[in-house]
Amino acid sequence: MANKPQWDLIAEAFVNHYYSVFDTDRSQLATLYRDVSMLTFEGTACMGASAITQKLVSLPFQKVRHHVVTCDAQPVLPESLNGVLVFVNGDLTVDDGAQAIKFAQVFHLLPDRNSPGLFWVYNDLFRLNYG
Amino acid sequence: MANKPQWDLIAEAFVNHYYSVFDTDRSQLATLYRDVSMLTFEGTACMGASAITQKLVSLPFQKVRHHVVTCDAQPVLPESLNGVLVFVNGDLTVDDGAQAIKFAQVFHLLPDRNSPGLFWVYNDLFRLNYG
Numbered sequence: 303m304a305n306k307p308q309w310d311l312i313a314e315a316f317v318n319h320y321y322s323v324f325d326t327d328r329s330q331l332a333t334l335y336r337d338v339s340m341l342t343f344e345g346t347a348c349m350g351a352s353a354i355t356q357k358l359v360s361l362p363f364q365k366v367r368h369h370v371v372t373c374d375a376q377p378v379l380p381e382s383l384n385g386v387l388v389f390v391n392g393d394l395t396v397d398d399g400a401q402a403i404k405f406a407q408v409f410h411l412l413p414d415r416n417s418p419g420l421f422w423v424y425n426d427l428f429r430l431n432y433g
Numbered sequence: 434m435a436n437k438p439q440w441d442l443i444a445e446a447f448v449n450h451y452y453s454v455f456d457t458d459r460s461q462l463a464t465l466y467r468d469v470s471m472l473t474f475e476g477t478a479c480m481g482a483s484a485i486t487q488k489l490v491s492l493p494f495q496k497v498r499h500h501v502v503t504c505d506a507q508p509v510l511p512e513s514l515n516g517v518l519v520f521v522n523g524d525l526t527v528d529d530g531a532q533a534i535k536f537a538q539v540f541h542l543l544p545d546r547n548s549p550g551l552f553w554v555y556n557d558l559f560r561l562n563y564g
Contacts, residue, residue: 338510340507340508342505342506342507342520345503345505347507372476372560374473374476374558374560375473376471376473376478376556376558378509378555378556379516379543379555380511380514383510383511385510387518387539387541387556387558389473389537389539389558389560391537391560391562404535404562406520406522406537406560406562408518408520408539410509410510410518412510424509424510425507425509425518427520429503429505429520429537431522431535431537431562
């Protein structure tokens with residue numbers, strides 16, 4: 303762990319938190335987005351914490367469980383913004399389905415200037431990968 | 434087409450060009466990266482046009498063909514940089530293999546200040562998704 307770049311640690315902590323909230327009560331994800339945040343979910347774009355949360359809450363399943371297989375991260379220009387680009391590949395299961403579905407998701411995280419150590423989502427792009 | 438945001442058009446043009454070059458002569462991809470560019474390929478990180486091209490050229494196949502299934506794009510902060518975040522999901526076949534392999538790739542593109550309309554790759558993250 304000691305040799306991991308800081309952005310890898312930020313990405314892993316964020317991703318663990320994000321999917322934990324998603325799989326428990328996804329209405330609570332609103333706090334991780336802002337008015338300028340963007341989500342492109344399976345090709346459908348929406349903007350702002352409220353619209354994004356509404357989109358996520360309206361997805362047609364009751365239970366969901368994300369399993370992260372890989373989580374890659376890189377720093378994003380400009381350095382002054384301290385952004386982190388996160389690329390997740392994993393599996394998800396919905397409503398006790400036996401078959402996991404592969405997904406890939408991209409987050410561009412920016413630090414919360416009022417809460418050191420916390421990050422919010424500026425860009426979010428999600429795709430299912432049917433097998 | 435007329436209603437597509439500009440970043441979608443930029444993303445599609447870039448992606449078509451990138452994979453066309455990749456599948457024809459991937460040593461020529463060097464022109465699309467710079468010294469500060471980053472590639473994380475299947476979890477292995479390298480930096481700079483030279484190291485990135487060396488990594489791509491050394492991949493253990495002679496022929497490769499990328500087929501783009503989805504290409505999503507969003508603008509990236511700060512607006513002054515005019516960056517574009519691109520998220521590609523697709524299939525690739527290598528060396529006349531009958532079985533296509535799914536892949537997902539993320540590009541963060543920045544405009545070439547000396548060549549209006551051209552973009553270079555700042556961030557590049559690539560993962561295969563075995564079925």
